[in-house]
Amino acid sequence: MDAWSRIIVSAMPAVTAPLAAFDDLLDLERSRELHSGGLSFGLETVRALAQALGPLPEARACVHVAGSEGKTTVVERCAAGLGALGLSVGSFTSPHLVDPLERLRIDLSLPPVDDVRGAVDEVLAACRRADLTPSWFEALWATARVLFARRGLDACVWETGLGGRLDATRCSPAHVCVVSSISLEHSAVLGSTLAAVAREKAGILRPGVPLVLAADVPAEAREVLLARARELSCELRELPASDAGSGGGSGADRPGESLARAALDCLAQQGRIDALTDEARGAVAAWRVAGRGQLHRGVLLDGAHSVAAVEALARRLAAQGAPGPVVLGVTHGRDGGAMARALLPVAAPLILTRAPGPRGLSPQELRAGLPDVIDPGTPPVVLESDPDAALARARGALQAGRRIVVTGSLYLVGHMLSECREDS
Numbered sequence: 297m298d299a300w301s302r303i304i305v306s307a308m309p310a311v312t313a314p315l316a317a318f319d320d321l322l323d324l325e326r327s328r329e330l331h332s333g334g335l336s337f338g339l340e341t342v343r344a345l346a347q348a349l350g351p352l353p354e355a356r357a358c359v360h361v362a363g364s365e366g367k368t369t370v371v372e373r374c375a376a377g378l379g380a381l382g383l384s385v386g387s388f389t390s391p392h393l394v395d396p397l398e399r400l401r402i403d404l405s406l407p408p409v410d411d412v413r414g415a416v417d418e419v420l421a422a423c424r425r426a427d428l429t430p431s432w433f434e435a436l437w438a439t440a441r442v443l444f445a446r447r448g449l450d451a452c453v454w455e456t457g458l459g460g461r462l463d464a465t466r467c468s469p470a471h472v473c474v475v476s477s478i479s480l481e482h483s484a485v486l487g488s489t490l491a492a493v494a495r496e497k498a499g500i501l502r503p504g505v506p507l508v509l510a511a512d513v514p515a516e517a518r519e520v521l522l523a524r525a526r527e528l529s530c531e532l533r534e535l536p537a538s539d540a541g542s543g544g545g546s547g548a549d550r551p552g553e554s555l556a557r558a559a560l561d562c563l564a565q566q567g568r569i570d571a572l573t574d575e576a577r578g579a580v581a582a583w584r585v586a587g588r589g590q591l592h593r594g595v596l597l598d599g600a601h602s603v604a605a606v607e608a609l610a611r612r613l614a615a616q617g618a619p620g621p622v623v624l625g626v627t628h629g630r631d632g633g634a635m636a637r638a639l640l641p642v643a644a645p646l647i648l649t650r651a652p653g654p655r656g657l658s659p660q661e662l663r664a665g666l667p668d669v670i671d672p673g674t675p676p677v678v679l680e681s682d683p684d685a686a687l688a689r690a691r692g693a694l695q696a697g698r699r700i701v702v703t704g705s706l707y708l709v710g711h712m713l714s715e716c717r718e719d720s
Contacts, residue, residue: 299490300378309360309592309650310389313409314409314412314413314416314436315396315397315412315416315436315439316434317416317420318416318432318435321429321430321431321435321632322431322432323431323432323433323702324337324431324432324433325391325432325433325457325458325700326468326653326654327388327654327655328629328654330653332359334567334716335460337431339431339462339464339466339467340461341428341431342430342434342436342438342464342467343467343507344426344428345419345423345426345428345434345435345438346438346441347426348366348422348423348425348426348428348485349418349419349438349441349442350422350424350440352441352445353445353448354445354469355386355444355449355450355451355711356450356451356453356470356568356569357378357383357450357451357452357471357563357568357569358451358452358453358454358468358469358470358471358472359371359451359452359453359454359470359471359472359473359474359559359563360454360456360465360468360470360472360473360474360500361374361376361453361454361455361458361473361474361475361476361559362456362459362463362473362474362475362476362497362499362500363413363474363475363476363477363478363497363510363605364476364477364479364480364481364493364497364602364715365457365476365477365479365600365601365602365604365605366477366510366552366555366674367389367455367456367476368389368390368455368475368585368586369476369552369588370474370476370552370555370556370559370586371387371388371453371454371455372387372404372583373552373553373555373556373559373580373583374387374453374556374559374580375387375403375404375453376404376556376579376582376583377556377560377572377577377579377580378450378451378453378556378560378569378576379403379404379579380573380575380578380579380580381569381572381573381576383446383449383450383451383569384400384402384403384448384449384450384451385402385403385450385451385452385453385707386400386402386440386443386447386449386451386453387401387402387452387453387454387455388400388437388444388446388452388453388454388455388465388468389401389416389438390433390455390457391456391707392588392710393586393709393710393712393713393714394713396429396436397412399436399440400412400439400440400443400609402443402444402447402449404534404583405509411443411447411593412439412443414442414446415439415440415442415446415620415700416439416441417494418442419435419438419439419442421579422438422593423435424545433457433464434464437457437464437465437467437468437615438464440480441468443626447674448704451569452469454468454470455636456497456500457644458485458486459485459486459493459496459497459499459604460484460496460497460498460499460500461484461495461496461497461498461499461500462496462499463499463500465500466499466500466608470500470502470505471505471506471562471563471564471566471568472505472506472507472508472562472563472566473500473502473505473506473507473508473530474509474555474557474558474559474699475497475498475500475507475509475510475513475521476506476509476510476514476552476555477510477604478490478493478494478513478514478517478521479493479514479602479603479604479605480493480602480603480604480631481493481510481602481629481630482629482630483629483685484629485629486631488512489516490516490517491516491519491520491586491626493517493673494513494516494517494518494520494521495520495524497517497521498521498524498525498534500521501524501525501528501530502528502530503528503530504528504529504530505528505530506530506531506532506562507521507525507530507531507532508533508535508555508558508559508562509521509532509533509534509535510535510555510570511534511536511537512537513674517543519643520656531562533551533558533561533562535554535555535558542561542599553580553581556580557572557577557580560572560580580655586713587599587706587709587710587713590713591699592713593701594699595687595699595700595712596699596700596701596702597674597702597703597709597712597713598701598702598703598709599703599706599709600703600704601626601627601630601703601704601706602630603630603631603634603635603638603714606634606638606639606704607636607638608702609638609639609703610638610639610641610642613639613642613701614641614642618642618697618698619642619643619644619698620643620644620694620698620699620700620701621643621644621647621689621690621691621693621697621700621701622639622642622643622644622645622646622647622690622692622700622701623647623649623683623690623700623701623702623703623706623708623712624636624639624643624646624647624648624649624703624704624705625648625649625650625651625652625656625657625683625686625702625704625708626651626656626657626662626704627651627653627655627656627657628655628656628657629655631665632657632661632662632665632704633662633664633666634665635662635704636648636662636663636665636666636677637665638664639703640670640677641674641675642668643675643701644675644693644695645676645677645678645693646675646677646678646688647676647678647679647680647689647693648662648677648678648679648680648686649680649681649683649685649686649707649708650681650682650683650712651704651707651708652683652685652707652708652710653707655707656708658681658706658709659679659680660679660682663679683708683711683712685704687700687712690702
């Protein structure tokens with residue numbers, strides 16, 4: 297069963313109900329104000345919430361993953377390898393594609409509803425005792441901590457939501473840390489230079505905990521990460537140049553596979569898990585993440601959502617030749633104009649739409665990043681606010697032997713994946 301099939305095996309409305317208690321909490325992840333620099337966040341509330349929850353059992357093997365791209369790929373491949381070793385595994389990822397419970401998977405499947413409901417009740421009780429109002433993400437992280445602890449899982453793999461230094465997942469236990477990639481992203485929050493972004497990602501490092509570093513981290517960012525690792529006496533495992541890529545996101549699978557294997561090797565060296573078997577290595581290699589370079593009902597769904605990842609996608613499309621329709625939607629806080637410029641030469645046509653949610657940039661905002669006058673040899677750019685109508689326009693423009701691509705935002709990919717599922 298593939299990744300997407302395992303996500304949708306249950307009826308979504310019934311499954312999501314346990315998390316409805318968090319609906320009124322501030323969702324910073326989807327806040328345009330935060331990504332414009334108008335809001336700030338820190339660890340004070342989540343630390344107080346962790347204290348209010350009281351001591352929780354910790355899994356014997358924990359991995360924490362940060363990066364600009366490829367985090368979910370590394371998390372899920374780690375979970376696949378740990379599962380193949382016979383361990384029970386919790387994985388905390390973000391964002392979700394269709395259902396929030398995708399973020400709280402156990403053994404790469406949606407968690408039991410009753411267990412989630414019990415964890416939510418514990419979190420709400422802790423908030424009442426300590427008079428706390430966490431954000432939606434902080435409450436979800438706390439739910440994952442309780443859920444995984446009460447299930448007595450052998451291993452947990454945590455993906456940062458934003459940055460790392462001030463992310464709620466920083467309060468999770470970790471025995472190895474992974475940085476999958478560094479590129480400019482969320483500049484109003486993380487900073488406008490690679491060094492600034494790297495300082496935020498380096499915030500996940502713990503004293504004496506090994507760091508696994510992707511091969512192609514830019515030199516400016518790499519220096520920051522290595523300096524912080526030296527300060528904290530973190531053993532460094534840096535992938536060789538032969539494993540360079542996008543960190544495992546957006547269809548480039550080898551780096552994510554190598555990072556996951558390196559992280560699991562670190563756990564084995566610490567005696568926390570057995571050495572990787574051929575079966576475990578095969579499980580790491582075979583796992584595919586939904587919405588990342590996924591071909592579904594003739595549509596290539598690629599969650600590339602940074603300029604670097606979209607440029608890598610454009611290079612792959614150029615190498616394939618015969619461009620087809622490309623549907624692009626981008627969220628506020630990212631350079632949608634640069635993404636559109638990268639895709640324009642490999643799209644026939646380029647269809648600009650609005651990614652779902654309050655952070656979605658309008659097609660007009662994306663079009664403003666393109667030249668006023670397009671080369672006459674380039675297919676016209678199409679502006680269509682409604683994602684479903686944009687996909688319909690793409691299908692109408694599709695020529696034989698070519699393929700539709702949807703990219704720019706995981707929110708857009710999740711919406712399209714849901715629509716394609718309903719069509720099927």
